[in-house]
Amino acid sequence: MAKVARRENGGGTALAVSDPVLALRSDARVAAWSGALGLSPEQARQFREAPGSDVEPLEALLGILALDEQQVLERIALRTGLEFVGDPRPEESSARFYEVIPPDAARAHHVGAIASDGHMMTLATAQPLAPAVFTLIEERLGMPARLVLSTRAAVANLINRGYEQKGDLVTEIIDEMPLDDAAISSAAAASSGADLLALARQTPVIRLVNMILFEALRRRASDIHVHPEENRLVIRFRIDGLLHDAFSPPPGLAAAISSRLKVMTELDIANRHSPQDGQTAVRIGQRKVDIRMSVIPSIHGERIVLRLLDQTQTQLSLDAVGMSKKMQAQLMDLIERPNGMVLVTGPTGSGKTTTLYAALGRIDRSSRNVMTIEDPVEYRLEGISQMQVNPKRNVTFATGLRALLRQDPDVILVGEIRDAETASLAVQASLTGHLVLATLHTNDAPGAIPRLIDVGMQPYLVTSSLLGVLAQRLVRRRCAACDGMGKAPAGAKAGTKCDVCQGLGYRGRLAVYEIMSMTDDLRRLTAQRVDGVTLRQAAVESGFRTMRDDALEKVKMGLTDEAEVFRVLHGG
Helix, strand or coil: CCCCEEECCCCEEEEECCCCCCCCCCCHHHHHHHHCCCHHHHHHHHHHHHCCCCCCCCHHHHHHHCCCCHHHHHHHHHHHHHHEEECCCCCCCHHHHHHHCCCHHHHHCCCCCCCCCCCEEEEEECCCCCCCCCCCCHHHHHHCEEEEEEEEHHHHHHHHHHHHHHHHHHHHCCCCCCCCHHHHHHHCCCCHHHHHHHHHHCCCHHHHHHHHHHHHHHHHHEEEEEEECCCCEEEEECCCCCEEECCCCCCCCHHHHHHHHHHHHCCCCCCCCEEEEEEEEEEEEEEEEEEEEEEEECEEEEEEEEEEEEHCCCCCCCCCCCHHHHHHHHHHHHCCCCCCEEEEECCCCCHHHHHHHHHCCCCCCCCCEEEEEECCCCCCCCCCEEEEEHHHHHHHHHEEEEEEECCCCEEECCCCCCCCCHHHHHHHHHHCCEEEEEECCCCCCCHHHHHHHHHHCHHHHHHHHEEEEEEEEEEECCCCCCCCCEEECCCCCCCECCCCCCCCCCEEEEEEEEEEEECHHHHHHHCCCCCCCHHHHHHHHHEEECCHHHHHHHHHHHCCCCCHHHHHCEEE
């Protein structure tokens, strides 16, 4: 049990968390919890005898009452008159709490500050029946506290936000590092991986990496970049498509962070001179996150990029990704054909796979056999069979596609057409009674046709198989909370940034599209091997609406702005 002790600090009394000690069971504390929940005599007896009820009473009560944590706290709130707050967030006025209360004490006692009116501090806690703790907090703050109830996960998030705003969250962990920069660098330079493995298993290193992952997910980052430079180490998050500096730990910690991430992704920690790729999955609360890691050697150390895929945050619907109803009807007209090929084009990270899976979600998978070959498999969709590319075992797009064709498929999704062999197999499959969906890297929809011909497809095969091409980009969505201004709503302190978008003015992204369905004119021009510009002009003459048209329509709707459209489409 973590006990509370008084510690003199600048003339005041603060909380300190001592080493775990064996504590005598407190009958008074057990009685207080029993009374607050209205336990029956039998339940009170079970609680009194439950292992750890004095250390973690809430954990013991969950099993006895067969309720989840929120239900227990709501019951306490009802009987005590305390307020229950589901998602507490720290306001600037709560800064004093995070300045005078040590982070480890706040975490040990599940308590964080929300706000202060100058006379009273509002605290959120998951352990309300600990009066000695709150007395010490009040003494250190120099003001009374008002308690509200929140779950332990919500309080932990509140605490992390509070200390992050204070700027000490990384420093707090780094200060615990048992090695100085020189010692860490020495361990990293060792020829044996044993020292690096020991380094990666140190508790502060694990906490530091976990905190980086947690913070990246909290900020909705899609990627984490660990970038060693000559005189500093920079950790950046890619949020809504743009990189932002997040932390700058001491350069000597680069080896520790790299080693820990390699252990997590099962890479060779002793190999610091060759590129490596790995993957893993972690669970943070109720969220399962898939992580892909790429590491390359650079002149200043190992450069690491982590791609994060949070399955719980992905919205696989055409409405959610921003496709208009008219365009959805046009796309589904192509997707519901019994055979042929539909391509989705755009640069890496433009949401092509998300759009394809959103469309697959509308296919009747009970009557059609849907199969995919991907690298990697990013989404899980019920009712389809998915194959992962694995070159080490000779599972490429081409070999995998050949195998899928022997599985009697109706619909095949090919993660990417990269070469002539895969393109040829995809086209042949579309000509022999299968609907083939695939992605391709081109700048716009008309450009997909010359791209297929460039990789070796005969024009007559393209005209016979291709049904249509969808091209897309992602633009940042204006933050609804601050109307894209990046400032807190009226009534907040002047100059305060919007808490929802962290002052960026944008939160989330939506796609802008163009769909080119094949027409007789386009097929005739394809047979003549004309360039993409000529194909685009012909498509526009037949009613084709460009991505820029779609983007400007979304500007009129207030979903994004012209500056963002110009940034993504370069004024095209």
